[in-house]
Amino acid sequence: MSRIAFVGLGNMGLPMATNLVRTGHVVTGLDLSGDALARLVEAGGRAGGSLGEVVAEAEVVVTMLPEGRHVESVYGEENGVLTHAASGCLLIDCSTIHVESARKVAGLAAARGFDMVDAPVSGGVGGAAAGTLTFMVGGSDVAFGRARPILETMGKTIVHTGGAGSGQAAKICNNMILGISMVAVSEAFALAEKLGLDAQKLYDVASKSSGQCWSLTSYCPVPGPVPTSPANRGYQPGFAAAMMLKDLKLAQDVASLAGQATPLGAEAAQLYRLFVDAGNAGVDFSGIVRFLKGA
Numbered sequence: 001m002s003r004i005a006f007v008g009l010g011n012m013g014l015p016m017a018t019n020l021v022r023t024g025h026v027v028t029g030l031d032l033s034g035d036a037l038a039r040l041v042e043a044g045g046r047a048g049g050s051l052g053e054v055v056a057e058a059e060v061v062v063t064m065l066p067e068g069r070h071v072e073s074v075y076g077e078e079n080g081v082l083t084h085a086a087s088g089c090l091l092i093d094c095s096t097i098h099v100e101s102a103r104k105v106a107g108l109a110a111a112r113g114f115d116m117v118d119a120p121v122s123g124g125v126g127g128a129a130a131g132t133l134t135f136m137v138g139g140s141d142v143a144f145g146r147a148r149p150i151l152e153t154m155g156k157t158i159v160h161t162g163g164a165g166s167g168q169a170a171k172i173c174n175n176m177i178l179g180i181s182m183v184a185v186s187e188a189f190a191l192a193e194k195l196g197l198d199a200q201k202l203y204d205v206a207s208k209s210s211g212q213c214w215s216l217t218s219y220c221p222v223p224g225p226v227p228t229s230p231a232n233r234g235y236q237p238g239f240a241a242a243m244m245l246k247d248l249k250l251a252q253d254v255a256s257l258a259g260q261a262t263p264l265g266a267e268a269a270q271l272y273r274l275f276v277d278a279g280n281a282g283v284d285f286s287g288i289v290r291f292l293k294g295a
């Protein structure tokens with residue numbers, strides 16, 4: 001079992017850190033929120049003092065932070081992880097960030113001799129709590145081999161996607177599919193309503209036909225057909241629209257740098273921008289169905 005420093009105990013990080021505690025790791029947490037730290041302590045973890053102290057004692061550092069700027073500052077700043085980590089410490093960043101940001105931090109880590117992976121996740125808060133996340137892991141074979149047993153305590157599917165940054169590439173490609181497909185499914189339910197077609201009937205047909213997809217059968221945007229979907233609890237997230245917008249913007253940014261046209265990705269990003277700007281940042285991303293219906 002390892003001494004793990006876990007930085008970022010938010011919606012995702014806290015349940016992930018809790019699963020590490022449950023499997024016997026000694027987990028010391030850090031967060032800007034005292035509440036988050038208290039909840040880790042309740043779950044059997046420890047509350048850390050300063051980043052430098054916590055990281056210096058760790059064999060593994062896991063970060064789960066909102067955006068690239070947080071990751072770059074936590075790792076790269078004068079008092080950051082790369083300054084204080086002990087030689088041989090394994091670095092795992094699970095945040096969803098820009099591919100270039102991930103490569104930059106991985107480059108700095110490699111220059112100091114650390115094994116590091118970018119390991120963003122899919123599966124949401126439910127998957128984090130259940131320990132069934134999918135990890136997309138970018139980094140060397142050696143770094144992946146070291147990270148794998150740690151990731152297995154938090155997830156069910158662990159895929160080595162290639163070199164540094166490739167985990168982030170996989171994540172934003174996946175989430176671009178998700179954003180586009182949620183808009184597609186929502187448009188279909190909006191049209192069905194106008195045509196007098198019952199939502200459950202559309203579900204019964206499309207879930208067994210060529211329109212079948214995760215946004216329909218696991219996360220149906222209208223109440224009724226899939227009891228666990230956020231549509232049945234007033235579109236409380238789940239996965240907030242602001243997070244979806246962030247991921248679609250990351251995808252657009254990378255697509256433009258790579259010179260790849262992604263017209264539907266661009267359209268989905270634009271729709272989520274309008275949805276978020278209309279006061280829906282904290283609403284589950286499947287709530288876009290109400291927006292498309294003109295509510």
Ligand code: NAD
Binds near residue numbers: 033125239
């Ligand atoms: P969150 O905002 O709930 O948690 C982030 C935590 O990081 C907060 O508790 C915050 O206080 C802490 N933090 C910020 N800066 C810090 C610093 N300098 N030092 C220590 N702690 C700091 O976000 P989340 O929902 O847990 O998401 C985290 C990452 O996971 C994001 O990149 C997100 O895109 C990704 N993600 C989220 C979901 C989801 O369903 N929420 C799913 C997949 C991936």
